[in-house]
Amino acid sequence: DVKVTQSSRYLVKRTGEKVFLECVQDMDHENMFWYRQDPGLGLRLIYFSYDVKMKEKGDIPEGYSVSREKKERFSLILESASTNQTSMYLCASSSDSPLHFGNGTRLTVT
Amino acid sequence: QKEVEQNSGPLSVPEGAIASLNCTYSDRGSQSFFWYRQYSGKSPELIMSIYSNGDKEDGRFTAQLNKASQYVSLLIRDSQPSDSATYLCAVNRGRDDKIIFGKGTRLHILP
Secondary structure, three states: OOOEEEOOOEEEEOOOOOEEEOEEEOOOOOEEEEEEEEOOOEEEEEEEEOOOOOOEEOOOOOOEEEEEEEOOEEEEEEOOOOHHHOEEEEEEEEOOOOOEEOOOEEEEEO | OOOEEOOOOOEEEEOOOOEEEEEEEOOOOOOOEEEEEEOOOOOOEEEEEEOOOEEEEEOOEEEEEEOOOOEEEEEEOOOOHHHOEEEEEEEEOOOOOOEEEOOOEEEEEEO
C-alpha cells in the first residue's frame, strides 16, 4: 500500500512565522501535490511537482512556496503565515493517477 | 461554469437502498475520473477510478461515465451506515492534466 506521511497532524503558528509542512511518500512516485481544504471551497491545488527539483504552481500558489530536493519528500512553505492560511493541508502522491493522500495537517494561524 | 460540480447535499438514503451520486465537469479534454470518500476529520480515500465510457463495478460500488454528456456518477448498492461520508468527484483537467476536485456531496445513510 502507498504510504504518504505528513509530519504533523496539528500545528498552531503565529502570524508572520515561517511554516514548513513536510510530506514523505514511500512508493517512488514521481508526482507530488499540495492541496488545501476549506469548508465550502473544497480541495484546491496549491503546488505540485512532477520530478525532483521541479515545481509548478497550482490554482492558489500565492503566499506559498515548495521544495523538492529528494524524490520522496515534498515540502510546503508558508513564508509569512497569515490567518487566512488557517486550513487543512493535504499532501498527495501519484505515479500516473490516481492520487494517494496523507492524513493531513490542520494548521491554525493565530 | 464550475470545473467540477456536485450537489452538496446532504443526500439521505435508507439503509439497504441504492445511493446515487452525480458529478458534472466542464473540460471536454478530461480523460481520468475518480471518486473519493472522506470521513469527517480524515483525508480522502480512493474508491473508484474510471477512464472510459460505461460502467465499472467494484463490489457494492459502480462508477458510470458519459463523456458526451460530461457527467460521472457513483452508485452505492445496499447502503450501510458506514457509507455515511462526503464523496468527492475528481477529474483531470484536460488543458494541464491537473486533478481538480468538486466540493463533495454529503451522504447520510439512515439506519
